[in-house]
Amino acid sequence: MILRFIGIDPGLSGSIAYIEESEVVTHIMPTISLGKKRVLDNLAIREIFSGFDPAKTYAVLEEQHSFPKQGVVSTCSICYSFGILKQCLVDFEIPHEVIPAKDWQREFNISGRKGNTKAQALQICQNLFPNLNLLATERSKKPHEGIVDAMLIAEFARRKHEGAIKK
Numbered sequence: 001m002i003l004r005f006i007g008i009d010p011g012l013s014g015s016i017a018y019i020e021e022s023e024v025v026t027h028i029m030p031t032i033s034l035g036k037k038r039v040l041d042n043l044a045i046r047e048i049f050s051g052f053d054p055a056k057t058y059a060v061l062e063e064q065h066s067f068p069k070q071g072v073v074s075t076c077s078i079c080y081s082f083g084i085l086k087q088c089l090v091d092f093e094i095p096h097e098v099i100p101a102k103d104w105q106r107e108f109n110i111s112g113r114k115g116n117t118k119a120q121a122l123q124i125c126q127n128l129f130p131n132l133n134l135l136a137t138e139r140s141k142k143p144h145e146g147i148v149d150a151m152l153i154a155e156f157a158r159r160k161h162e163g164a165i166k167k
Contacts, residue, residue, distance in 0.1 A: 001056045002056060003021060003057070003164060004019070004053075005018060005019045005059075005060075005157040006018040006052070006059035006094070006154060007131060007152065008060065008061045008062060008153065009075075009153060010085050011029065011081050012031055012038055012077065012081060012108050013029065013145065013148070014029040014149070015029055015146035015147045016045075016048055017151045017153070017154045019154045019155065024129060024132055028144065028145060028147070029045075030048075032130060035087040040085075042084055045085065045103075049088045050092065052092060054092060054094045057099075058095050058096065058097055058157055059096035059157065060097055060153050060154070060156060061085055061089065061096055061099075062099065063099060064078045064079060064081075064082040064098075074156075081158065082121070103156075104153050104156035105117065105152075107160075110124065118165070121145075121149060125151050126149045128152075128155060129151060131132035134151075
């Protein structure tokens with residue numbers, strides 16, 4: 001039986017979150033400065049994933065793609081981050097799937113037709129996890145969107161795959 005469900009919102013402002021029985025854990029995406037750029041900290045990410053037992057874990061990684069007028073640098077950064085995260089899942093043999101944002105958003109009835117999807121996601125996350133601190137740091141004043149999305153992706157994984165892997 002799966003005991004840990006991981007949700008991954010890739011990108012430099014993303015997050016890794018997991019639900020394990022009654023425990024909820026979030027990690028702001030670890031980054032380092034590389035000259036004037038900020039990139040994912042590969043070693044810190046590997047450290048996070050190294051603690052997961054693949055026999056009892058299932059992960060959902062949000063699919064990334066470029067948008068019109070996004071720019072080459074942004075597109076390269078998004079794809080680079082996605083690749084690092086996907087490779088960690090493969091390296092540590094963690095069962096996973098890659099899904100578009102619309103799939104997990106549909107589970108929670110989040111829609112652009114209803115307004116700001118980020119605001120909808122925040123409200124749902126606060127309702128589902130009322131005791132979870134959604135701030136990136138103690139000094140933060142507003143919830144971290146990466147934590148919100150990663151938590152909902154983890155909850156999506158739990159709802160869709162709970163009990164899928166036998167002991």
